[in-house]
Amino acid sequence: MSTKDVIYAEAVANYTESHLIPAAPELDHAYSNSTAHGIPEIAISPAQGKFLSLLTNASGAKNVLELGTLGGYSGIWFSKALKERGGKLTSIEIDSARLDVATQNLEYAGVKVPEEVEIVLGAGLDVLPQIAKDIEAGKRERFDFVFIDADWDNQWNYFDWGVKLSMGKGSIIYVDNTVRQLLESGSVGPNKKDPNVDSLVEKVGKDDRVEATVIQTVGTKNFDGFLLAVVK
Numbered sequence: 001m002s003t004k005d006v007i008y009a010e011a012v013a014n015y016t017e018s019h020l021i022p023a024a025p026e027l028d029h030a031y032s033n034s035t036a037h038g039i040p041e042i043a044i045s046p047a048q049g050k051f052l053s054l055l056t057n058a059s060g061a062k063n064v065l066e067l068g069t070l071g072g073y074s075g076i077w078f079s080k081a082l083k084e085r086g087g088k089l090t091s092i093e094i095d096s097a098r099l100d101v102a103t104q105n106l107e108y109a110g111v112k113v114p115e116e117v118e119i120v121l122g123a124g125l126d127v128l129p130q131i132a133k134d135i136e137a138g139k140r141e142r143f144d145f146v147f148i149d150a151d152w153d154n155q156w157n158y159f160d161w162g163v164k165l166s167m168g169k170g171s172i173i174y175v176d177n178t179v180r181q182l183l184e185s186g187s188v189g190p191n192k193k194d195p196n197v198d199s200l201v202e203k204v205g206k207d208d209r210v211e212a213t214v215i216q217t218v219g220t221k222n223f224d225g226f227l228l229a230v231v232k
């Protein structure tokens with residue numbers, strides 16, 4: 001592909017989504033109800049939701065951990081996949097108003113909250129140690145899929161927690177917006193990089209616990225990309 005063809009990315013996204021992703025009123029409602037409540041339009045795209053749902057099913061994941069609930073759009077996609085195996089999504093959100101809208105959207109989609117999707121209110125780095133304690137006490141299960149989609153400055157901290165709270169070999173850690181963060185932080189591109197701060201990619205590259213790659217994406221959400229790691 002020549003880079004000049006990138007101008008067709010949105011048209012390709014619209015065409016492929018129209019053929020591969022059946023209309024789903026509950027997903028449209030999650031977008032529109034979130035916007036109606038003043039939530040910014042920063043949820044994943046339909047194609048990415050379908051991809052996460054397929055990846056959840058392909059891996060057979062039963063317990064998914066999400067950092068960053070927003071209006072529950074990605075949560076609905078995960079719950080669609082997890083329903084087949086009686087699995088559960090645990091999602092952490094710092095903003096109580098967003099948690100309320102996410103609960104509305106999930107329930108509208110027929111998802112049982114908190115049985116199928118539990119939203120935990122708080123900052124990720126405050127909630128994760130509590131979840132670790134719950135796991136140690138046998139009150140929660142370990143996670144076989146971790147989806148990191150909250151504040152970018154903490155991507156590495158969430159990644160490290162994700163590996164620690166995972167089931168171990170074969171567990172998946174997916175970090176959204178990795179490419180935009182690399183560009184914003186100056187690891188790649190014109191912005192000035194802080195020489196004292198290693199990027200997520202540098203840290204993951206030195207992390208013997210995982211194998212990882214970054215996939216760049218274009219589409220309705222512009223140029224970005226995600227990091228996918230599998231625990232060894």
Ligand SMILES: C[S@@+](CC[C@H](N)C(=O)[O-])C[C@H]1O[C@@H](n2cnc3c(N)ncnc32)[C@H](O)[C@@H]1O
Binds near residue numbers: 070075094098125151
């Ligand atoms: C990109 S949005 C998540 C989108 C959602 N996963 C989806 O695709 O539908 C990021 C969310 O992370 C939340 N967030 C930001 N900082 C956080 C933190 N420190 N702890 C937990 N959540 C945080 C924001 O309030 C926001 O709702």
